[in-house]
Amino acid sequence: MKKIAILGAGPAGIEAAAVLAANNCPVTLFEKEAQPLCNITDKAFLFPNFADAAEVAAAMRAKLDNPIITLRCNTEVAQLTPSYITGFQAENLTGTPVWKVNDELYDIVLLATGYTPFDARRKEELGYGIYPGVHTSLEMEKMIREGKIVNSLGESPKRIVFLQCVGSRDEKSGNHYCSKLCCVTAVKQAIEAKKQLPNCEVFVYYMDLRMWGQGFEEMYRTAQQEYGVNFIRGRISEAGGTFDGRVQIKAEDTLLGRPLKMTSDLLVLMVGMEASKGTRELATQCRICGEYGFAQTKDPHLHDCQSEAHGLFVAGACKRPMTLTDSINDGRSAAYEILTVGSINSTYEQ
Amino acid sequence: MANFGFKISTPRSIDLDNADRTLYEQMLEMVPSYRYCIGCGGCTATCSAGQFTDFNIRKTHFLFSRRQYDKLTTDMLPEVDLNKCMLCGKCSLVCPRGVNTRGLIVEMRKLLLN
């Protein structure tokens, strides 16, 4: 039986582990954090159905309760290199390698090392880390989760402004791509904010609203219809602090063709998704590092869970921005590929 | 002919069938990044001239890309008066698409105002 390592205990890694274990394949799951699913457990509710994130995480966590799954938390994989069996040239990536994961050897590796949120400090003009009223969407999520949405003075805010596409679709950040889930996340958070603070005015500034998934457009409509969230088409180009700890923003209301200024207690920056440090480093070591540091798959249509390296598979947001639903499905697909293409029950011959 | 005090008003709609493409094409050659604009309005929001006047940089280059050259010349609407730009370049700094907006103004002035 081949040895399988899964790097990253996020939604894709866990789902793949569960499917492989259900097919009697023992797997070892490496996680650098102390707990799996950190990018789910830091959320309050999940779009599009406002499911409780903690409950969803618990249900996913339960899939790991299988004696043939070994979960190793607090274990960062710093080294992932193909180590070639005698008879194959060291440079021949199409040969049959065994993979060196830190100091152990594995026949099959699934890279599921995920994403990292864009560091909002890189958009200095938006004032994150400079003005106390400027927050990232992650900090907003934490306030929602704790039921304590407050301004910089610790008071209940009268106005909240969300800004889309921070670190995505932005030449200056070096990221041309769309992060896919910040649009719907802003709508979700706007609704949550209105639920908790019905008298607070909420604005969402957007360049395009990408409500592409099932239920997303309906959430957008609900935000307008039931919660009175205001949507303004224009990119906030600058934010500054006011003497009383609030934030003044500048944008153009492009639908009216007029510049616009407003002051808000909170400015929430919807930060995009970038390849995580682990994704960047490990993909580079195995020579499958693609654009923007995401892992490159063999073919976007036909072999999207395989890589060019034999025995190395890829799943989830280490490939591109992906929603939770898509990551779970992708983990499942990767497990199927491992079971079939990985010729898991045979020995080394191809 | 007797003057009855009527005149035929020019249609308000943008007529892309009879628009002259040449100037626009010329502009794309000189400022290739022009074609990447997604109309976010960041340039207008940050524009130095726009802080003190009603100058709207995004409208100037939108009118140009829709071949509404006369709006920028004979009509000389204050909103799109190219002379108001101070060429400070702040607009280019915030553009998410990396459009050379200041370059656009310089070239529009050359093509239209000289």
Ligand code: SF4
């Ligand atoms: S999902 Fe929306 S906010 Fe996020 S990058 Fe795409 S367009 Fe921008």
Ligand code: SF4
């Ligand atoms: S900032 Fe750039 S993309 Fe936005 S409207 Fe101006 S030129 Fe177009």
Ligand code: SF4
């Ligand atoms: S270069 Fe001209 S259009 Fe651009 S910000 Fe300066 S004044 Fe405004």
